[in-house]
Every structure is written in C-alpha cells, then in structure tokens.
Amino acid sequence: MDINKAKERVEALRGEIERHNHNYYDLDAPTIEDDEYDALMRELRGLEQEFPELLTPDSPSQRVGGTALNTFEKVTHAVQMGSLQDVFSVSEVEEFVNRVGEQGAEEFVVEPKIDGLSVSLEYENGVFVRGSTRGDGFVGEDITQNLKTIRSIPLKLAKELPFIEVRGEVYMPRASFAALCEEQEKNGEPLPKNPRNAAAGSLRQKDSRVTASRKLDIFCFNIQRVEMDEELTEHSQSLEFIHDLGFKVIPDFKVCKSAGEVLERIKQIGEMRRSLSFDIDGAVVKVNNFAARLDIGFTTKVPKWAVAFKYPPEEKETTLREIEVNVGRTGALTPVAIFDPVELAGTTVSRAVLHNQDIITDKDIRVGDRIVVRKAGDIIPEVVRSISHAEGSQPYLIPDVCPICGSKAVRDEDEAVIRCRNIDCPAQLLRSIEHFASRNAMNIDGLGEAIVEQLVNEGLVHTVADLYTLTKQDLTALERFGEKSAENLLASIEKSKSNELNRLVFALGIRGIGQRSATLLCEKFGDMDGIMEADSLTISAIDGFGDILADSVYSAMREPHMIALIERLKSLGLNMTYSDVKVSDKFAGLTFVLTGTLPTLKREQAKEMIEKRGGKCSGSVSKKTSYVLAGEEAGSKLTKANELGIPVITEEQFLNMTEE
Numbered sequence: 001m002d003i004n005k006a007k008e009r010v011e012a013l014r015g016e017i018e019r020h021n022h023n024y025y026d027l028d029a030p031t032i033e034d035d036e037y038d039a040l041m042r043e044l045r046g047l048e049q050e051f052p053e054l055l056t057p058d059s060p061s062q063r064v065g066g067t068a069l070n071t072f073e074k075v076t077h078a079v080q081m082g083s084l085q086d087v088f089s090v091s092e093v094e095e096f097v098n099r100v101g102e103q104g105a106e107e108f109v110v111e112p113k114i115d116g117l118s119v120s121l122e123y124e125n126g127v128f129v130r131g132s133t134r135g136d137g138f139v140g141e142d143i144t145q146n147l148k149t150i151r152s153i154p155l156k157l158a159k160e161l162p163f164i165e166v167r168g169e170v171y172m173p174r175a176s177f178a179a180l181c182e183e184q185e186k187n188g189e190p191l192p193k194n195p196r197n198a199a200a201g202s203l204r205q206k207d208s209r210v211t212a213s214r215k216l217d218i219f220c221f222n223i224q225r226v227e228m229d230e231e232l233t234e235h236s237q238s239l240e241f242i243h244d245l246g247f248k249v250i251p252d253f254k255v256c257k258s259a260g261e262v263l264e265r266i267k268q269i270g271e272m273r274r275s276l277s278f279d280i281d282g283a284v285v286k287v288n289n290f291a292a293r294l295d296i297g298f299t300t301k302v303p304k305w306a307v308a309f310k311y312p313p314e315e316k317e318t319t320l321r322e323i324e325v326n327v328g329r330t331g332a333l334t335p336v337a338i339f340d341p342v343e344l345a346g347t348t349v350s351r352a353v354l355h356n357q358d359i360i361t362d363k364d365i366r367v368g369d370r371i372v373v374r375k376a377g378d379i380i381p382e383v384v385r386s387i388s389h390a391e392g393s394q395p396y397l398i399p400d401v402c403p404i405c406g407s408k409a410v411r412d413e414d415e416a417v418i419r420c421r422n423i424d425c426p427a428q429l430l431r432s433i434e435h436f437a438s439r440n441a442m443n444i445d446g447l448g449e450a451i452v453e454q455l456v457n458e459g460l461v462h463t464v465a466d467l468y469t470l471t472k473q474d475l476t477a478l479e480r481f482g483e484k485s486a487e488n489l490l491a492s493i494e495k496s497k498s499n500e501l502n503r504l505v506f507a508l509g510i511r512g513i514g515q516r517s518a519t520l521l522c523e524k525f526g527d528m529d530g531i532m533e534a535d536s537l538t539i540s541a542i543d544g545f546g547d548i549l550a551d552s553v554y555s556a557m558r559e560p561h562m563i564a565l566i567e568r569l570k571s572l573g574l575n576m577t578y579s580d581v582k583v584s585d586k587f588a589g590l591t592f593v594l595t596g597t598l599p600t601l602k603r604e605q606a607k608e609m610i611e612k613r614g615g616k617c618s619g620s621v622s623k624k625t626s627y628v629l630a631g632e633e634a635g636s637k638l639t640k641a642n643e644l645g646i647p648v649i650t651e652e653q654f655l656n657m658t659e660e
Contacts, residue, residue, distance in 0.1 A: 003054075010048065010051075013047070014059060016040060018154075045061045049602070049603075058155040062155070072141035073624070075130070075139065075141060082303060084306050086307070093309055096307045100305055104292045105296065107234075108262050108286065109253055109288050110262055114171050114219050115194075115280055118168070120132045121147070123164050123165075125162060126159065126160035127155070128154065130144050146208050148208070150170065150217060153168075157246050158246045162228070164225070168219060169250075172198045172216055177195040177380075186329055190417075194380075220242055220249055223241075233289065233290055235288050235290070236253065273311065280311075285308075287306065316344055317342075320337055320367060323337055325398060327403065329431030329434075329509060331409075331419040332417045333418045334354075334355070335354040339352070344381065352380075353382070356416040357416065360396055364389075367396060368389070371384075371385070398418050404420070405424075407421060408420075408421060409421070432464060435507065440506065442499055443492075447489060458477075464569075465568040468493060468572040468573075469572070501522045504576075508556075510556040513552070520545070521542070529576070532566065534554070586658075590626040591617070591625050591626050592626065593637055594607065598631040598651045626647070627646070
C-alpha cells in the first residue's frame with residue numbers, strides 16, 4: 001500500500017473507531033462486537049507503525065501509552081479551579097436562592113454533584129493537548145497521558161476552535177469499582193475505601209496502562225476559557241455547546257426558576273441516585289446567567305453564585321453475629337463481619353469486610369455488638385462504628401493460625417495484614433491456580449474457577465506445576481468434561497510453556513509483583529536463575545522498586561516451596577529465559593522524544609533501542625527532555641526543542657550513542 005492509500009484508510013479507520021467510541025462510552029449503545037472493534041484498532045495500529053509519518057497525537061490508537069512516568073509536571077491554572085460552598089439543609093438552599101435572586105439571578109441550573117476528581121482539559125485547534133488535576137485550585141499536575149485512556153474524553157473536537165479549556169469530573173463507575181475491589185480482595189491487597197479514592201489513585205498511576213485497566217469515565221460541566229467568535233451568555237447554553245463539541249456533559253441538569261423548583265429537583269436527583277451507575281454526593285445549584293454571576297461575585301475561596309447541597313449518607317443499625325476469617329491468594333487472613341440483614345442503597349446486605357486487626361481494634365468491634373453499617377460509595381458494605389457491646393463481650397483478635405490449614409499466621413512489621421505462611425494451604429492453592437492461569441499471567445484458556453475447584457477436589461492438582469502433568473484421561477473423568485474440552489485445555493496448557501518469562505514471574509504470585517514489575521525484573525536479570533540469585537540491594541536499585549518490594553522478591557526466591565516449584569516447572573519444560581533482555585544502562589535517566597521520519601529506523605525500532613538501554617521515550621517535549629531524535633518533516637516538537645534549548649540529534653548521532 002502506498003502512502004496516499006494508507007492515509008485514506010487511516011483517516012477512515014479513525015473516523016469509524018471514534019464513532020464506535022461515542023456509541024459505546026457516551027451513548028451506552030454499541031453497534032459492533034468487541035472483536036470487530038479490536039480488529040479495526042489492530043489495522044489502524046499496523047498502518048501507523050508501517051507509516052509512522054501518519055501517526056498523530058489525536059489518533060484513537062494513542063489512548064494508552066506504554067511509557068511509565070517518573071513524576072507529574074506542575075501546571076499553573078490560568079483560571080482558578082475553585083470549590084463550592086456546601087449546604088446541608090432545605091433552609092440553606094432557600095436562603096441562597098433568595099439572596100442571589102435579590103442580586104438579579106432569575107434562573108438556576110441544578111445538576112448532580114459527581115463524586116470524583118476535578119480535571120482540566122485543554123484543546124488547541126480542536127486537538128487535546130493537555131490535561132491536569134485541580135491540585136490546590138491554582139497549581140495542579142500534568143496527567144495528560146492518563147487522561148487519554150478515558151475513552152469518553154475526545155482527542156479531537158467536532159469543531160476546530162483556536163483554544164478551549166473545559167473542566168470535568170473524573171469518576172470510577174460502580175461496576176468498575178466493584179471489579180477492582182474483587183480483584184484486590186482475591187490478591188490479598190488493601191481495598192480502596194470508595195470509588196472516589198480509587199479514581200484518584202488510578203489517575204496518578206505512573207503507568208498509563210494501569211489507569212486504562214481501571215475503566216474510568218468523566219462528565220464535563222464548565223468552560224474555563226475559550227477563544228471563539230460566538231458569545232455564550234448562560235451556563236445551560238455552554239453545556240449544550242460543549243456537548244456538541246463531543247464532550248460527555250453532566251447528566252440530568254435542569255433549569256429552574258424558583259426556590260420551589262430548585263428544591264424539587266434536588267429531591268428528584270436524590271431519589272434517582274441509587275439507580276445511577278456512578279456515585280453522586282449531592283446536587284449543585286448555579287446561577288444560570290453569566291452576567292448575573294459577575295454581579296454576584298466571589299469570596300476568596302468560593303463563588304457566591306453557586307452552592308453544593310450534600311445528601312446525608314444512609315446508615316442502618318444492626319447486630320454483629322460473628323466474624324468470619326477468609327484466606328486470600330497471598331495468604332492474607334481477612335476478617336468479615338456477619339450481621340443481621342439490613343436494606344442499604346436498594347439491596348439487602350449481611351456481610352462487610354473488616355480489613356485488618358488495626359481497624360477492628362480502633363473501632364473496638366466485638367461479636368454481639370450493636371453496629372452501624374453503610375455502603376461505601378453506595379456499593380461496598382462497611383462497618384462504621386460500634387454503638388454498644390453485648391454483656392460479657394471480649395475484644396476480638398484475628399487468630400494466629402490459618403483457619404483452613406492450621407499453619408502459623410503472622411503479621412509482617414511493615415503491614416497491617418496477618419498472613420498464613422504455608423503456600424500449600426488449600427485456600428491459597430485455589431486462588432493461586434486461578435491467578436496462574438489468568439489472562440495476564442500464563443493465559444491458560446478454559447481453566448476457569450469451577451474447573452480449578454474440580455481439579456483440586458479430585459486430588460489431581462496440588463501445585464500449579466501439576467497442571468503440566470494432566471492427561472486427557474484425567475480430564476474426561478471429571479463431571480461434564482468431554483473429549484474436545486479436554487483436548488482444548490491440554491493444548492492451552494502446553495502452549496503456555498513457551499510464554500515469555502515475565503508472564504511466569506507474574507503468575508507465581510509474589511506479593512507486590514504486578515505485570516510491570518515482573519517485566520522490569522526480567523529486563524534486569526534476563527532469566528529465572530538471575531532473578532533467584534539476585535540480592536535485595538541489586539533488586540531495589542531497579543527503577544520503580546523500593547526496599548519493601550525488593551525484600552518481597554528476595555524472600556520469595558529463598559522460600560523452600562517456591563524454589564521447589566520453580567525447579568519442577570523447569571523440568572516440565574517451561575520457558576525460563578527472557579528474550580527481550582536489556583542491553584545496558586547507558587541511557588538510564590535519559591528521556592528521548594522522537595519526531596519526523598528517520599532515514600532507516602522505524603520509530604518503534606528506535607524506541608526499543610532506547611528502552612533496552614535503560615532510557616525512556618516521551619510523546620511531548622519539556623524541560624526534562626534529554627534529547628529530541630529528529631528526522632525529515634519534524635514538526636512542532638522540533639520547534640519546541642529549539643525554543644527550550646534541548647539537544648536535537650540525527651539518526652546517525654543516535655546510532656553512534658548506542659554503540660557499546
């Protein structure tokens with residue numbers, strides 16, 4: 001395919017993908033299946049790789065970057081991102097409406113107050129160029145790459161305005177929050193307190209791929225700055241305007257003309273909050289007319305023309321009957337409160353995770369107590385406090401033996417969690433096998449939870465290594481397991497033997513080691529023997545590792561059960577080497593920006609050469625850029641590099657730098 005045909009196809013693919021993004025993420029009305037969408041995206045990425053000059057920052061392929069950030073650069077807001085005055089009663093709302101009414105306000109917009117994180121989105125000539133956190137209202141942090149992973153944020157607007165800055169609220173949908181809690185509970189990791197905290201942590205991830213996996217969303221609700229000929233006079237008009245540009249606008253906003261209408265709308269929003277797919281913690285009331293807002297003015301902290309009405313949390317009283325202790329994949333003993341059923345946020349609940357001994361002790365929660373419970377973020381049940389103790393009750397202590405296998409359970413000095421140390425514990429075994437076979441680990445297709453349970457219960461699998469000794473006869477003997485299913489599962493198990501080493505390292509379930517850290521270990525040491533022989537000091541020197549994570553790897557690789565497991569996996573033919581080994585640390589601490597068309601190297605090749613030598617690649621030029629590698633038709637990145645005095649190098653100079 002020549003460059004002209006490629007350009008036509010790329011433009012067509014981008015338009016089609018963006019339409020599907022809008023249908024799926026904004027309208028909740030997808031028109032194609034996931035595999036069809038994935039095929040379009042694969043074709044687009046393939047063409048952009050073959051013709052790197054066609055790659056642009058607003059391409060839908062640029063939603064998820066692969067470069068981890070060390071720091072977030074500061075952003076000074078040209079327009080302050082202020083907060084709102086909170087009110088908690090009907091009388092306070094009436095007082096506000098009457099006061100601003102006397103100052104000329106005739107209409108009000110009432111809208112849900114999304115419980116999330118405020119961000120700024122900046123566009124130049126219709127293209128998304130920067131996104132930042134609210135921070136203290138005056139200075140925030142640049143989180144552009146992470147915001148690009150939110151698919152309802154348009155990378156290119158429907159209209160090419162010279163400049164516009166829009167404010168929005170990033171949130172984690174309830175379904176995404178529930179899935180995250182389930183995953184972290186399985187892994188024995190601390191659960192996020194609520195969707196807002198989870199969204200905040202997700203936005204500040206150093207690796208944008210982690211942010212993408214959290215499935216965040218956004219509602220936009222304000223224009224901070226804009227350069228255009230058209231004049232906007234009302235807030236409701238501005239919301240319709242940014243909706244037409246392609247933004248996902250705050251839902252269910254309504255224009256009201258009196259205190260009675262405002263209060264009725266607040267009540268309606270409160271009644272619908274349980275049925276929403278996202279959290280709200282109140283309703284915002286704003287003067288609609290911009291000129292009236294200017295007359296009403298600001299205090300030093302908040303605008304006088306808006307208030308946020310906060311809904312009270314729903315809490316119920318009940319009796320704690322027992323505390324059940326569950327064992328997770330990492331051996332974490334998790335206490336769970338079992339109480340008389342109560343109705344909360346539209347569902348009946350009778351269980352709530354108590355997390356750890358410190359929380360139980362701080363709240364002095366005892367079996368038999370009268371307790372207050374609520375749903376964190378209207379999703380996850382939690383015990384708020386103890387009201388009274390039953391006569392003769394005793395402070396509760398999590399047992400120091402595993403309730404499943406009876407082995408000693410101990411608390412690490414640097415954690416609040418108590419763990420069973422027996423990696424052959426049956427409770428850990430089930431979850432360990434599920435994790436080992438999961439898509440991001442060894443990717444053994446067909447090995448679901450029910451089959452794992454059958455294999456363990458029938459005594460066919462005692463460690464993950466036993467998966468590689470299963471026979472067709474073993475599987476067909478299981479209930480509802482046919483010959484074809486057995487053949488498919490065995491083929492998938494066999495295929496997993498040739499996986500890259502970083503998948504196996506992640507699959508082993510070493511505490512604290514995720515996909516990214518597993519890859520970093522493999523890049524540093526090259527093979528399993530290198531990882532097993534490494535000392536804590538050497539491991540802790542890896543970028544992104546610290547003493548705690550290094551000690552976790554070091555300890556795991558000296559645990560007798562782990563050593564025996566790895567040796568057995570070796571003997572069964574699993575791959576123990578990493579093919580994408582780091583060449584050197586020659587570019588350690590250096591950040592490169594690639595621009596233009598290079599004479600011989602493709603952009604991905606140059607990027608790989610940089611990363612294999614410990615360097616990093618960035619999509620934008622800043623004061624922290626070390627070098628700009630420029631080819632023909634280099635654009636604005638080259639201009640900015642020259643303005644900032646960043647060294648610009650040719651491909652020839654770059655190749656000379658890579659010589660060892």
